[in-house]
Amino acid sequence: MKKFFSVNDITDLHTIVKEAITLKKTPQQNNHLGKGKTIGLVFLNSSLRTRLSTQKAAQNLGLHTIILNANQEAWTWEFEDGAIMNGNTVEHVKDAANVLSQYCDIIGIRCFASLTNKEEDITEKVYTLFEKYAKVPVVSLESATLHPFQSLADCITIEEHLPKNKKPKVVLTWAPHIKAIPHAVGNSFAQWMNQTDYDFVITHPVGYELDTKFTQNAVIEYNQEKALENADFVYVKNWSSFQDYGKVIPVEEDWMLTNDKLRGTNNAKIMHCLPVRRNVEISDEVLDSENSLVYQQANNRTYAAQIVLQKILENHE
Amino acid sequence: MKKFFSVNDITDLHTIVKEAITLKKTPQQNNHLGKGKTIGLVFLNSSLRTRLSTQKAAQNLGLHTIILNANQEAWTWEFEDGAIMNGNTVEHVKDAANVLSQYCDIIGIRCFASLTNKEEDITEKVYTLFEKYAKVPVVSLESATLHPFQSLADCITIEEHLPKNKKPKVVLTWAPHIKAIPHAVGNSFAQWMNQTDYDFVITHPVGYELDTKFTQNAVIEYNQEKALENADFVYVKNWSSFQDYGKVIPVEEDWMLTNDKLRGTNNAKIMHCLPVRRNVEISDEVLDSENSLVYQQANNRTYAAQIVLQKILENHE
Amino acid sequence: MKKFFSVNDITDLHTIVKEAITLKKTPQQNNHLGKGKTIGLVFLNSSLRTRLSTQKAAQNLGLHTIILNANQEAWTWEFEDGAIMNGNTVEHVKDAANVLSQYCDIIGIRCFASLTNKEEDITEKVYTLFEKYAKVPVVSLESATLHPFQSLADCITIEEHLPKNKKPKVVLTWAPHIKAIPHAVGNSFAQWMNQTDYDFVITHPVGYELDTKFTQNAVIEYNQEKALENADFVYVKNWSSFQDYGKVIPVEEDWMLTNDKLRGTNNAKIMHCLPVRRNVEISDEVLDSENSLVYQQANNRTYAAQIVLQKILENHE
Known part of the structure; x- marks a missing residue:
């Protein structure tokens, strides 16, 4: 290399x-x-x-x-x-x-x-x-x-926690934030997921579409609840608007990831690159649960x- | 450990x-x-x-x-x-x-x-x-x-300079400063001295009492001159008020350590954790004298x- | 040492x-x-x-x-x-x-x-x-x-590029800058050159004379074009006025080193300690030419x- x-x-x-x-x-x-x-x-x-x-x-x-x-x-x-x-x-x-x-x-x-x-x-x-x-x-x-180092660490972490006898469903979900954040982690995760045979779904509010150069033909599902159904891994990340470049577009619904939102998942593992705005992007209960892989990601x-x-x-x- | x-x-x-x-x-x-x-x-x-x-x-x-x-x-x-x-x-x-x-x-x-x-x-x-x-x-x-690393280094330095055939008298004396300084060095030195069998005296103006959690039953002597009598080691340090928390209470007398103040001591060694405000906490003549152990403390x-x-x-x- | x-x-x-x-x-x-x-x-x-x-x-x-x-x-x-x-x-x-x-x-x-x-x-x-x-x-x-580390590296770099069968002519030329810059690199280069048997010439506008403590009896030539004639090495550097200490004295002529200025030289090698203000001190064409030794200087x-x-x-x- x-x-x-x-x-x-x-x-x-x-x-x-x-x-x-x-x-x-x-x-x-x-x-x-x-x-x-x-x-x-x-x-x-x-x-x-x-x-x-x-x-x-x-x-x-x-x-x-x-x-x-x-x-x-x-x-x-x-x-x-x-x-x-x-x-x-x-x-x-x-x-x-x-x-x-x-x-x-x-x-x-x-x-x-x-x-x-x-x-x-x-x-x-x-x-x-x-x-x-x-x-x-x-x-x-x-x-x-x-x-890319983050995405490779994310792939290592997923590989270490793969569900048995099943192709994993991985969902990248947008999360709220108080300021404009770059797209790099979201783009990169999409790009690496597109190199796997996992079921990969991206969910975010309208207006928060990532650059299709990286998302390619990944499934985009605007309904977060629907996107999370049967998910094995939920990767949470904020990013600002790409179309209205670098802007924070107000969102009415609550996109913060909570235990309630995880009910429809397949007992999903939770991922985030850190640092995370607790109780803004993800609730404490989710981050501190046994399903959270955020420290394993950091280790990897x-x-x-x-x-x-x-x-x-x-x-x- | x-x-x-x-x-x-x-x-x-x-x-x-x-x-x-x-x-x-x-x-x-x-x-x-x-x-x-x-x-x-x-x-x-x-x-x-x-x-x-x-x-x-x-x-x-x-x-x-x-x-x-x-x-x-x-x-x-x-x-x-x-x-x-x-x-x-x-x-x-x-x-x-x-x-x-x-x-x-x-x-x-x-x-x-x-x-x-x-x-x-x-x-x-x-x-x-x-x-x-x-x-x-x-x-x-x-x-x-x-x-604690400072206090352990201080104890090492004292041990290296113990007077012969005599239990040492160690005095912790408050010194003036231009701004509010934390209590950590003073507290810590008191805590470690309380684990020795040395004669340990603390002297400071009224209103500058340290937390008794750390000073325990150390002797408090408000008269600096009296406190310094027969001292073998004089540890100089400023701290802000603990009672009127974090405040600098005006002090009328001059608490800066000078050669004149050391006359009643047993040719005392001088200690300070550094950095020191020269000619505010301690005079140059004291800091630059042969009795000063401040660089040995730093080394330890x-x-x-x-x-x-x-x-x-x-x-x- | x-x-x-x-x-x-x-x-x-x-x-x-x-x-x-x-x-x-x-x-x-x-x-x-x-x-x-x-x-x-x-x-x-x-x-x-x-x-x-x-x-x-x-x-x-x-x-x-x-x-x-x-x-x-x-x-x-x-x-x-x-x-x-x-x-x-x-x-x-x-x-x-x-x-x-x-x-x-x-x-x-x-x-x-x-x-x-x-x-x-x-x-x-x-x-x-x-x-x-x-x-x-x-x-x-x-x-x-x-x-001094810069000057020693400069001497190493010159030694590695000496012209054959010829005593080299080394010219230190002042260059424009937008703010007041110290004299250390210029002084130091002069001081080291004075320890060699090279032909050493310093050129700068009137008012930019360096401290004679360092330049000693080096040749000072106020005409840049004349100074550069037959030069084997041209060392470019800005400094502020020494007499009118630390001031930027306005200069009417253009002292930026360009290819045009190098015509009269002996295909001179170009030196600068970096960082360099491109197209202010030296033009891109000179810095990016094969004659530029600036990265070799950095390496040395x-x-x-x-x-x-x-x-x-x-x-x-």
């Missing part, structure tokens, strides 16, 4: 999920692979799980980690090619990416959607420029439209990162 | 102090103990000594360290159980503690007193919730009411942390 | 440059030297290259690194001896330097010029005080007047740091 931006960078979803579950048993078995090598983790945005799980994965592989909170610790970046840099930006992404490549064998970068410039977000302007100018493999720590972030970094270090597919 | 929040988490003060002094001679002798393991250091407040000495201790034990400046690098935490999280907090401490436990074998956390909510501070609301939800051993890097922070982390890794008492 | 503040701390420039080029071939050959030791990197200002290259150098030597973003993560420092600390500063540099020495075997510190107090900047007040109170070797990560920062740290660890000259 030479980069990790989306599901398209892996050869086979089922295989990599199985490999991750195997390495989870002896996570430090390959700690010679990163010897003498360095991964740089560049954050343009906040991070808890990604920050820690990627460091943990690197440690398991014997990789040295360098963290850069780029805006606070270094210089504000310019993203326009040909820009006359007489404003607030101090270093061009072209130079930053190239320079980071001098010190790192792999670079991870987190660059959220702006939610103010749809064109720049959907073309992944920031990530794409960084990757273009980097001279070493780049992995996404969440970009404007996708969050380590092994999702580790299997990818391992493949990059081995330069295998 | 399974946690380290206060003196109550150690079996015997004298023994652990002796053990720390022994490991100081060959600090890297046990660098296999932490192999493949990770300590997460979570800072909700500023830190210099704690930040560096705990990293140094971890390194000596072969432990990998992950630092998290939680508010700047990750998400603002919610501390109310059952909160409807539609405000400024982004992640519940319940989830943060649980998630951090997925990546760390030990977690240290610093969470200062607010000084605005006495009830929450004295019940150690933040620390207690974090510890409750963490699934791995938690150590305090200073909480609302106590600073490493061995205080290391003996505790070692016991947690060994899971010995 | 026991410290690294300027070119005066090395025995022979040519020798150390050759040694750096040699270690670049097998950078991890001496990774036993730092075993069990710690370097503390203290940043009072932003940093990308220095932050990462020094960590990389430390890693290559087996040194453990502790980073401290002093103002954000710890306490604001006081620099006045004898200060009554009843203001905004929380810890005296005397105490901070001494305490850091308890945990670190080597300390690096970055402290930019204020550009508001010429006397304090030219006397290197901050760096000098820090070094005075530190008990371990201190290396400069850029101080008020000098940037690692080996500049590493040879110095190695000599300090070995305590050789």
Whole structure:
């Protein structure tokens, strides 16, 4: 593997999920692979799980980690090619990416959607420029439209809890939030689910349709109750409007996931990428129930990162 | 040892102090103990000594360290159980503690007193919730009411400078400051001194009485000059009022420690946890004298942390 | 070597440059030297290259690194001896330097010029005080007047690209900028060039003369076109006025380096310490040309740091 931006960078979803579950048993078995090598983790945005799980994965592989909170610790970046840099930006992404490549064998970068410039977000302007100018493999720590480490961890978590003798029904349900949130987790989960043979249904209020580039021919069901029927896994996530880009469109019905809403499910497992707004997106009773897999998802972030970094270090597919 | 929040988490003060002094001679002798393991250091407040000495201790034990400046690098935490999280907090401490436990074998956390909510501070609301939800051993890097690594380092420093053939007299003296400061260092020092057979006296202006939960039956002497008579160790520290919680009550007399004040002492050694407001809490002449132990205290922070982390890794008492 | 503040701390420039080029071939050959030791990197200002290259150098030597973003993560420092600390500063540099020495075997510190107090900047007040109170070797990560790791990396880069059978002509040319920038890189480059037998010319508008303490008897040529004639290396850098301290004096002519300006050179290589304001200091066409050495300079920062740290660890000259 030479980069990790989306599901398209892996050869086979089922295989990599199985490999991750195997390495989870002896996570430090390959700690010679990163010897003498360095991964740089560049954050343009906040991070808890990604920050820690990627460091943990690197440690398991014997990789040295360098963290850069780029805006606070270094210089504000310019993203326009040909820009006359007489404003607030101090270093061009072209130079930053190239320079980071001098010190790192792999670079991870987190660059959220702006939610103010749809064109720049959907073309992944920031990530794409960084990757273009980097001279070493780049992995996404969440970009404007996708969050592949999260989705791989989600697939690992589902695989570990598959119902027996049954194709699972997985429902991605929109949830309320108080502010505009990017689409990356929703898009990414849809993209990865589309690579499985699971029954996959997306439910959200009218106006909250995700980019069809990622949802493809997934079933969209606007009635949350109907969507949740017989679900084995319910993935809860808020996102802002894609059509009316980055806006929070008022919704009349209550979309918060509660125990009451889960009655029609097949004793569904509950998933969320965290951080979660408790009692806004999901009720405490659901999050704190035995069916909640949210901490297992967080734990699997380590092994999702580790299997990818391992493949990059081995330069295998 | 399974946690380290206060003196109550150690079996015997004298023994652990002796053990720390022994490991100081060959600090890297046990660098296999932490192999493949990770300590997460979570800072909700500023830190210099704690930040560096705990990293140094971890390194000596072969432990990998992950630092998290939680508010700047990750998400603002919610501390109310059952909160409807539609405000400024982004992640519940319940989830943060649980998630951090997925990546760390030990977690240290610093969470200062607010000084605005006495009830929450004295019940150690933040620390207690974090510890409750963490699934791995938690150590305090200073909480609302106590600073146990500092106190253990202080005890080590005193032990290294004990007067011969004499029970030492240790005086904790309040000092002036320009702003409201938490009680943790003062409380904690009193709590640890109460576990020794030293003569222990606390002196401060009227209105600056510490919580009797920690001072117990220590001698309180309001006359600083009298308190300092024949002192072998003078520990200087400011704190705000506990009764009129978090307030700075004006004091007429000059409580700054100067050479003049030390005349009646037994050539006393001077201690302070640092950072110190020079020429406000203590005069330069005292801090820069040969009797000052402040840098030795800072140095012993490493061995205080290391003996505790070692016991947690060994899971010995 | 026991410290690294300027070119005066090395025995022979040519020798150390050759040694750096040699270690670049097998950078991890001496990774036993730092075993069990710690370097503390203290940043009072932003940093990308220095932050990462020094960590990389430390890693290559087996040194453990502790980073401290002093103002954000710890306490604001006081620099006045004898200060009554009843203001905004929380810890005296005397105490901070001494305490850091308890945990670190080597300390690096970055402290930019204020550009508001010429006397304090030219006397290197901050760096000098820090070094005075530190008990371990201190290396400069850029101080008020000098940037020695950058200059050593620049010398390595020039050595790697020397013209054959010819003494090289090296030109340091001032470039435009939108704000007041310190003199450290310009001063330092001049200081190191003055230790070589290269033809060294400095060109800048009237009013932008650097401190003659560093430029010594270097040729100053106010006509940029004339200065660039037959140049083999053109080092581009902005700095504010030294005479009218820290001011940006308006300049009528266009001093931005473009291909057009390079016509009279000997197919000159282009150098800049980065970050660079593209199309303000240097045009894209120049920076992105094959003659640009800016990324090689960044890469050589690692080996500049590493040879110095190695000599300090070995305590050789």
